[in-house]
Amino acid sequence: MADNQQPILQKDDAQHPMAKLNRLHFWLLVALNIVFLLVGQAAAVILGRFYYEKGGNSKWMATVVQTAAFPLLFIPYLFISSPQTHSEASNRPSIITVSVVYLVIGVLVAGDNMLYSIGLLYLSASTYSLICATQLVFSAVISYFLNHQKFTALIMNSVVVLSLSASLLAVNEDSDKPPGVTKSKYVIGFLVTLAASAMYALLLSLMQLSFQKVLKKETFSVVLEMQIYTAIVATAVSTVGLFASGEWKTLHGEMGSFTAGKLAYVMTLVWTAIAWQICSVGVVGLVFVVSSLFSNVISTLSLAITPIASVIILHDTLNGVKAIAMLMAIWGFCTYIYQNYVDDLKASKAPSAVDDTPNESRSC
Numbered sequence: 001m002a003d004n005q006q007p008i009l010q011k012d013d014a015q016h017p018m019a020k021l022n023r024l025h026f027w028l029l030v031a032l033n034i035v036f037l038l039v040g041q042a043a044a045v046i047l048g049r050f051y052y053e054k055g056g057n058s059k060w061m062a063t064v065v066q067t068a069a070f071p072l073l074f075i076p077y078l079f080i081s082s083p084q085t086h087s088e089a090s091n092r093p094s095i096i097t098v099s100v101v102y103l104v105i106g107v108l109v110a111g112d113n114m115l116y117s118i119g120l121l122y123l124s125a126s127t128y129s130l131i132c133a134t135q136l137v138f139s140a141v142i143s144y145f146l147n148h149q150k151f152t153a154l155i156m157n158s159v160v161v162l163s164l165s166a167s168l169l170a171v172n173e174d175s176d177k178p179p180g181v182t183k184s185k186y187v188i189g190f191l192v193t194l195a196a197s198a199m200y201a202l203l204l205s206l207m208q209l210s211f212q213k214v215l216k217k218e219t220f221s222v223v224l225e226m227q228i229y230t231a232i233v234a235t236a237v238s239t240v241g242l243f244a245s246g247e248w249k250t251l252h253g254e255m256g257s258f259t260a261g262k263l264a265y266v267m268t269l270v271w272t273a274i275a276w277q278i279c280s281v282g283v284v285g286l287v288f289v290v291s292s293l294f295s296n297v298i299s300t301l302s303l304a305i306t307p308i309a310s311v312i313i314l315h316d317t318l319n320g321v322k323a324i325a326m327l328m329a330i331w332g333f334c335t336y337i338y339q340n341y342v343d344d345l346k347a348s349k350a351p352s353a354v355d356d357t358p359n360e361s362r363s364c
Contacts, residue, residue: 029289034298037282041302042309044275048117049125049314051268053178055258058251060242061269062117063110067238069273070231076281077224080288093214101210102226106233108203113234114241115196122181122189125310126322127169131193133329134166136300136336138201146205154339161332166194168325220288227280300333 048062056062092098120128137159169190177186207226215222242248258265279299286298307326310316318326 026289030286033282033285033289035282036278036285037298038302038305040275040277040279040282041299042306044272044279045120045125045129045306046310046313047268047272047275048120049128049178049310051272052121053314054260054264054268056254056265056268057121058242058247058254059114059117059121060238060245060247061251062120062272063113064235064238064242065269065273066113066116066276067109067231067234069277070228070235072274072277073224073228073231073280073284076284077221077228080220093216097214101214102229103233105203105206105210105226106230107237108199108206109230110234110237110241112196112199112203113238115192115199119189119193119196122178122185123193124178124316125314126307126316126318126326128189128193129306129310130169130322130325130329131166131190132197133300133333134162134194135197135201136332137162138198139204142198142201142205143208146209152339154335154342158332158336158339161328161335165325165328165332168321168328220284223287224284227284231280300336 044066051062116132119131123131140155140159177183181189210226211217211222215226255262255265260268283299307316307318307322311318
């Protein structure tokens with residue numbers, strides 16, 4: 001979350017394309033993008049866990065598929081983006097500057113995806129998702145230093161509750177560890193996923209700074225370009241890692257030993273990649289239609305929904321400790337949302353005080 005003074009649902013600019021839609025069409029478009037984000041992220045996590053459970057073991061392959069389907073993002077980019085005016089083109093930063101930004105963020109995205117892949121290898125999908133919800137904690141803390149985030153009582157409550165939720169999972173002796181995962185590997189998975197959440201929060205703040213200081217705007221095209229070009233870099237880095245590590249040599253054998261079959265192996269990887277990009281379309285759509293803050297909020301909501309889906313689909317164990325941790329995560333999320341609702345009301349009453357600098361964007 002970025003500046004608390006920006007309303008979640010502010011699209012008052014008469015020049016904005018969404019201003020031409022009536023209320024029903026606007027909310028239908030919002031609902032469609034929410035579905036893309038929630039379903040895409042939940043499906044990607046569940047498919048990622050399915051890959052490991054059925055015999056997949058390549059952490060680099062699991063990393064590659066998180067960004068490999070980036071060409072799908074060119075579809076909305078080509079059909080929805082508008083051409084730049086002469087003044088916009090003249091104010092655009094140099095290609096070298098933009099390239100450096102995309103390169104640095106893309107490398108960090110690849111590293112973050114790798115951490116998430118390791119975490120998902122050693123954790124159940126439900127536990128993994130609950131730990132990922134701590135990104136709100138790291139986001140609030142990092143944004144306080146980098147983006148001048150305000151700490152209120154509700155935000156502090158969210159930070160404390162989410163931290164306690166993660167702590168419960170860390171000390172849970174009855175955790176539903178995947179088959180073959182020892183207690184030490186479970187701890188490694190927990191710590192790595194926690195580190196990935198912290199790194200993701202850092203990425204959000206760096207993206208926000210990039211929009212504010214370098215790109216200096218946050219239109220649909222600019223946000224989508226950030227998604228596409230950082231995904232290209234992340235995919236390239238992950239592919240190099242796949243070959244440098246030698247894991248590519250094991251892929252043929254991995255496919256043959258996949259208990260669900262070779263076709264299922266290929267389709268699992270393909271649909272995992274597609275699911276992540278469907279999530280990205282929802283993320284960018286919400287940034288464009290509503291705001292980046294709203295997009296970040298909805299994507300965090302998915303982390304509270306995924307554990308329920310994983311219990312139903314993957315039959316993850318929902319013991320008492322995990323149930324309490326999930327309720328605490330939802331409570332922390334709700335207080336976080338309520339704080340932004342309060343800020344939205346204040347900003348709507350004082351529109352002249354609204355800061356028009358861009359907020360952080362959420363990438364899956």
